[in-house]
Amino acid sequence: MIIHNAKLGVMETPLSLLREHYITPKEIMYIRNHFPPAGKQAWYGTTDAPAVQDWKIRISGLVVRPRTITLDDLKAMKQVKLVAVMQCAGNGRYYFSQKAKVGGGQWKHGGMANVEWEGVPLRAVLEKADVGPAADARWITANGADESPAPKGADLIKSFRVEDPFLDNAILALKMNGEPIPAVHGGPVRLVIPGYYGNMNVKWLSEILYETEESPSPFQSKAYREVKKPVKPGTFTVKDYNTGNSTPTYAFKTMSVIFYPLAEDRVKAGPVEIRGVAWNDGLAPITSVRVSTDGGKTWQDATIEGGAGPWAWQKWSLKTSLDAGTHDLRCVASDALGRSQPLDGTVAWNPKGYEWNGADLVRVTVA
Template sequence: MIVHNDRPVVMETPLELLRRYRITPKEILYIRSNQVYEICNKLDPMPLKGGIEIIGMVTVPYTLDVSRLKEMPQKEIEMVLQCSGNGRSFFSKRVKTSGTQWVKGGMGNIRFKGVPLKVVLKRAGVSPLASFLTIEGKDSPSIPTASDFEKSVPIKEAMDKAILAIEMNGEPIPAVHGGPVRFVLPGFYGTNQVKWVHRLRVEAHETTNVAQAKRYRVPIDIVEPGEKISFTFKNSRPNWYQRIKSFIWEPMGGEKIGLNKKILVKGAAWNDGKAPITDVEVSTDYGMSWKRAEIDMPTSPYAWYLWQCEVSFNKKGVQEIWVRATDALGRTQPIDGTIYWNAKGYEWFGIDKVSIKVI
């Protein structure tokens, strides 16, 4: 694992490990914690106990007994879990961005299982005037005077798709990955998948918490690389929906390939689940032409689409392999991802490029 920070823990998965599994094992799944929660810095699960407050714009506020979650209706979701800063280092090749310089491994393909949020909120009676759900975890700021971490998401999306997850890959969620209960909303970036849930607030507006109002946002309008702006709710939007993305994990950068030898280029693609990915294309001539890859369609719209494409090179020296994905809504990846440069380096989704040496 690539260790970016030890307090709070931030670790990235090398692609050499990520490519071995369709479902990413807990032992190699990336770790991103915004705050410190000492008792949860471990892969062992925490006891399924405690309470989750349901408050705000509801008819009957109540505290959900966490130990009862196992007895309630369950739903399992296979989905890509990805930090919104994944790929930040590629923005920094243009102008340095702030934050952890993630490469490609701030993600994984996971199965989460838990209670549909609509089951939990139905008992409370959600006001028709409510627009957002704000989620709080049990963790605390590493600096006592700092603002606590909480996130808001659209209430309709949460009611339709979210679960209070108690299992990951068929086991109790490891403590470091948010157990005993993690808020899970497929298609959204990892920052919204709040760990160690202990309070849900049904509200009319997004929280003004720093994590929602000043961090984890991108400008609505394109900015010049190097330009910094002070975020407001009008000039920016939150890191909610994952951008369409693809990447290459075979061959790895720097590998040597035989002249005219046929090889299989492999990798994965995904988006926010709003439309199926219809095309994954590979280029070996710097985007002059593209070849369609074979796609292994997932059973879940939020999961990895594994793909492969046979190519060969007829010229020696350093060459590049490019890949891009397109979905049924026509959304695709820009050749130059830095056109969406932002000072915090969020939501990288440029085409993936791997350099190899043909011998």
């Protein structure tokens, strides 16, 4: 694994490992955490589920009847399963730094995974809780049990529009890949919103609030935000973000990566099958993956083999032939809404390095 922060267990999966499994095992799944729940530093050192007998989620805010639901309440409800890509909003940040340095962990493409979640639909939980939200409570805020080690520090809190259609598919997940969710991945209860970047999928979910405004937490109002318009290095800095010129890093941009061959693979001249995966926010199917073996001069259509549902990796492959020498492989995915990837991903350069979706570039040497 590629360690980005040993203290917090932040690590990335090399693509050479990631490609070995369609469903990413917990042992190699990337980890991005800020703070553990208070006194639970040990949760960061294991892929075991947390040893908690009881877990409560308070549903409150501008409501008539605040309620508390328990882990057992959730277990007793109808469970649904879905496969979804989990991806850090900072995945690919390293590539922005090629244009102008962006602070933070220099993630390549391995800040993502393709996993199966199981749990109770958020809408069903809210309906059953019947808390009676006020008419002007237009935001739902999700809070996890994480706690900053600094006494007055902020912890991760996320807000969504009540009517956000992505919440229609959200679940309060209790299982990942068929097992109770590892603590390090947000167990015992994680809010999973398929198609949304990782930070939106609040770990250790402990509170749901109906509110008139989005949370003032810096994790909602300053961090994990994407600029609305393109900005240039030096003219827009991390200090210039506000809630007017940026939006939270909600839905995945359309993206694809090459899994084979990678730069370290030994490729023999002749027929070769180039393989990879593509994904987006799930709103529309991936309809095209084009592959170039000459750095983008000419393109061929890959075969889309599909995947386990709209939010999962869509596998693709292209049988072609490579001569001896150096080849720059590239791939570009597009979906049915026409949403695609820029050849030069740095056109979307932003000072925090979020939402990279530039066309992948793999230089292979064929012998």
